Amino acid sequence: MQQVALNAVDEYLLRAEDDEITDVLAARGAERFADLLRRLGE
DSSP: OHHHHHHHHHHHHHHHHHHHHHHHHHHHHHHHHHHHHHHHHO
């Protein structure tokens, strides 16, 4: 039972880390897109 709980916590932490990485990548992509739009408007 304890091992099942530890595995569940490990899986949760991995998903949370993946979500954080995805958020960072999305923010970078949004910044690049905004920069591109600004450059096209010049």
